[in-house]
Amino acid sequence: MTTAYDTLKAREQAAICQSYGRYPLAVARARGSRLYDPDGREYVDLLAGIAVTSLGHSNPELLAVITEEAGRLIHVSNLFTQEPQIRLAEALLATFGPGRAFFCNSGAEANEAAFKLARKAQRSVFGREAYTILTLEGSFHGRTLATVAATGQHKFKEGFEPMPAGFASVPAGDVKALERAMDQSTAAVMVEIVQGEGGVKPLPGEYLSAVEKLCRENGVLFMVDEVQTGLCRTGRFWAHQRYGLSPDVMTTAKALANGLPMGAMLAKENVAAAFTPGTHASTFGGGGLVSAVAAKVVEIMRRDRLDERAERLGQWAKGLFRDIGARLPGSIEEVRGFGLMLGIVLTNPGKEVWQALFDRGFICNLTQDRVLRLLPALTIDEADLSAFAAALEDILRRKAKG
Ligand SMILES: Cc1ncc(COP(=O)(O)O)c(C=O)c1O
Numbered sequence: 001m002t003t004a005y006d007t008l009k010a011r012e013q014a015a016i017c018q019s020y021g022r023y024p025l026a027v028a029r030a031r032g033s034r035l036y037d038p039d040g041r042e043y044v045d046l047l048a049g050i051a052v053t054s055l056g057h058s059n060p061e062l063l064a065v066i067t068e069e070a071g072r073l074i075h076v077s078n079l080f081t082q083e084p085q086i087r088l089a090e091a092l093l094a095t096f097g098p099g100r101a102f103f104c105n106s107g108a109e110a111n112e113a114a115f116k117l118a119r120k121a122q123r124s125v126f127g128r129e130a131y132t133i134l135t136l137e138g139s140f141h142g143r144t145l146a147t148v149a150a151t152g153q154h155k156f157k158e159g160f161e162p163m164p165a166g167f168a169s170v171p172a173g174d175v176k177a178l179e180r181a182m183d184q185s186t187a188a189v190m191v192e193i194v195q196g197e198g199g200v201k202p203l204p205g206e207y208l209s210a211v212e213k214l215c216r217e218n219g220v221l222f223m224v225d226e227v228q229t230g231l232c233r234t235g236r237f238w239a240h241q242r243y244g245l246s247p248d249v250m251t252t253a254k255a256l257a258n259g260l261p262m263g264a265m266l267a268k269e270n271v272a273a274a275f276t277p278g279t280h281a282s283t284f285g286g287g288g289l290v291s292a293v294a295a296k297v298v299e300i301m302r303r304d305r306l307d308e309r310a311e312r313l314g315q316w317a318k319g320l321f322r323d324i325g326a327r328l329p330g331s332i333e334e335v336r337g338f339g340l341m342l343g344i345v346l347t348n349p350g351k352e353v354w355q356a357l358f359d360r361g362f363i364c365n366l367t368q369d370r371v372l373r374l375l376p377a378l379t380i381d382e383a384d385l386s387a388f389a390a391a392l393e394d395i396l397r398r399k400a401k402g
Contacts, residue, residue: 004038023358030057033380035363044384046364051196051228051341051375054255055300062258065296066289073288078281084291091298092266095237096250100272102265103286107227107253108142110263111190113280114249115146117267118188118221119166121274128219130187136172140197141190141225150190153198172203175210182214188221188249189214193239196228196375199368200336200343205243212245221271223249227263228341231255232301232378235311235339242338257294264294306378310339313382317342317374320389324396331396333370340380344372344392356395362388 008026028038033056035043048054055062069084076082089101102113115133122130135141137152145164148156152169166185170177178189189211195201215222222245229239230252236242238250248271253263261284267275284290301307318335321344325332334345346353347370354366365373372392376385 008038023363025358025363032056032058033377033384041361043361043363044388046362046374046376046380046384046388048375048377049259050254050365051233052254053259054231054233054306054378055258055297056377056379057259059258059300061300062293062296065293066260069289069292075284075287075289077283078285082286082288082291084288084295085286088264088286088291088295088298091295091302092252092264095298095302096266097246097268099266099268100275102267102272102275102280103291104263104265104282105261105284106142106263107225107251108144108147108263109282109285110227110251110253110265111141111147111150111225112144113265114190114223114225114251114267115150115188116280117249117265117271117274118223120279121221121271122187124274125270126219128184128187130185130220131166132183132185132187133167134178134181134186134189134220135167135169136191136195136203137169138172138195138198138201139169139190139192139225140195142227172201173207175207175214178211179214182218182220186218186220188223190223190225192225193229193242194234194337194341196341196373197367199345199371200341200373202336202338208240208243208245212247215248221248223247223251225251227251227253228375231297232307232310233339233341233375234337235307235314237301237307239338256297257290258297260290260293262290262294301378307339310378313380313385314339314342316382317385317389320386321392324389324393328393328396328400331400337374340374340376340378342374343367344374346370346372353392353395353399357388357391360391360395362391364388 005026027035029036033045035045119131122128135150139152141147141150149163149167170181212222224240224247249267251265256262321335333347337343350366367373
């Protein structure tokens with residue numbers, strides 16, 4: 001029998017570039033932490049669009065802003081001053097510190113802005129002919145050519161060479177390796193606080209502090225990619241705040257407008273000064289509608305202390321998963337991450353476990369072959385996380401019995 005999904009899949013294969021490895025599910029609608037397929041089957045969403053819909057799907061407060069703003073002003077271009085863009089910048093800077101914001105439409109674009117700003121600031125503000133951006137092995141910074149060049153994983157570059165010049169990666173966690181790689185040409189170092197795509201790998205706080213110190217000593221800009229970790233995801237408003245770091249430049253995107261395309265780069269005042277009129281731009285970046293929605297997202301996150309909720313729920317969920325590992329030795333190697341950015345590292349390749357969870361109606365992500373990555377809405381109910389843990393334990397127990 002041909003299902004609604006089969007029909008859609010055939011049309012998709014005939015019409016869409018096949019660059020995505022998709023899950024075997026078409027989503028017709030979504031609400032809170034639930035997804036529904038075209039036949040009305042319900043799934044518990046523990047992925048939230050890969051850390052995007054942090055306030056849940058179809059959030060009523062955001063729907064109200066979308067409706068109101070769409071009727072007022074959707075787009076006029078950055079040739080004009082727009083109040084919602086200013087309001088959003090002020091709200092973000094209140095969480096980051098004094099500086100300036102640049103708005104764009106995605107994480108990759110936010111990182112592109114950061115790379116361009118780093119080169120420009122080194123030349124025009126600090127008088128250094130420095131252009132190389134150093135990143136860490138295992139990192140992920142996006143899919144444009146420059147961000148692929150910056151990404152410290154070979155698989156994303158394959159087939160797309162030659163890479164743009166001026167990017168290099170060093171082993172994560174090795175201060176000496178970074179020290180050796182830094183030279184007169186180094187403009188900036190960019191790090192993730194928790195490597196998301198790389199397998200939910202938190203970097204040690206002492207290491208990150210040492211990276212920042214090394215940057216300061218060498219006139220190199222310290223930049224943090226908070227595209228995935230930012231906006232309360234890891235139990236702090238920004239993940240770098242866990243370690244008291246003070247990045248010169250920070251990028252964010254994903255959850256910023258809860259699913260509308262939106263990215264931002266924040267930079268300290270002296271660095272941001274390098275972006276003079278005409279040096280960088282985006283047609284859609286910071287448009288009235290998305291900015292108003294993003295400003296509301298930031299307001300709700302601060303009002304409802306979603307950083308604290310993520311921290312509390314994350315600690316509790318980590319305990320649940322670690323208990324499973326203790327009851328079923330040999331099944332779970334490690335549970336890692338912060339807040340509601342969690343990785344359950346299975347002992348063996350996880351495809352079958354992922355599939356069994358999917359068959360039971362739980363959506364999570366499998367990354368780096370063995371890591372079940374959970375990035376649920378920050379508003380998710382405890383009951384959903386408990387139900388996921390019970391399903392996972394049952395699946396692992398059955399698997400152990402063979
Ligand atoms: C840390 C990090 N940086 C950059 C990106 C790229 O963001 P986008 O897909 O919005 O371009 C991602 C996306 O997963 C990410 O996790």
